[in-house]
Amino acid sequence: MDTPRYPGAMRTMHWLVAVLVLATWPLGMIIKFVRDDVKLDFYLLHESLGFLVLxxxxxxxxIRLTSRIPKSAATGSMALVAHTVHTGLYLMLIVMPVSGFLATNAHGFPLVWFGVVPVWSPVGKTPDIAPLLSTVHEWSAWILFSLFALHLAGVLFHHVLRRDDTLYKML
Incomplete structure (x- = not known):
């Protein structure tokens, strides 16, 4: 197949972030159901993976700003939707880990990345803003999930219905 593909570094980062998000997001969702004696371990793993995603x-x-990318098969309103979804994904993949990191610190739990590297916090324990940061984190997670669903729908649309080479560019 002569399909122009995204550069290898972009493809690697795309799939690495996707796998990490698909592990981190449900991990965050189940923390409230975990036994208290292991809850902090779940938080540490969730926060450490989220910080890695950031x-x-x-x-x-x-890489995206310095790489040439293949031409999109989308045109007109479809191109606008694709651009909007991708921009939203990138934005939420920054907002969500930043708000989670700051919320954790504001609640008084500094991050020790994977239990090894202490991470400095710009906010420290700040109970006044902790609930707001937690709300931003939770909302950004649901927005990210919605954008992921739209992204997946776009992939399926291109691959199954249009039968174009969009998916192959990222494989």
């Missing part, structure tokens, strides 16, 4: 997204944005 750094990978910053690298991904850098």
């Amino acid at each position: 750094w990978l997204m910053l690298v991904r944005i850098g």
Whole structure:
């Protein structure tokens, strides 16, 4: 197949972030149902993976801004929808881990990344803003989930209905 593909670094970052989000998002959703004696372990894993997503997204944005990408098969309003969904995904993949990190710190739990690296917090324990940051984190998670569903619908639309090479560009 002669399909022009995204650069290897972009494809790698895309799938790495996707796998991490698909692990981190449900992990965050089940924490409230976990036994108290292991709850902090679940929080540490969720927060550490989320913080990793943040750094990978910053690298991904850098790669995206400095790489040539293949031409999109979408045109007109479909191109606008695709651009809006992608922009929203990138935005939420920054907002969600930042708000989660800040919320955790504001609640008085500094992040020790994967239990090894202490991470400095710009807010520290700040109970006045902790609920707001938690709300932003929760809402951004649901927005991300919705955008992911739209993204997946777009992939299926292109691959199954239009039978174009859009999916192959990212494989």
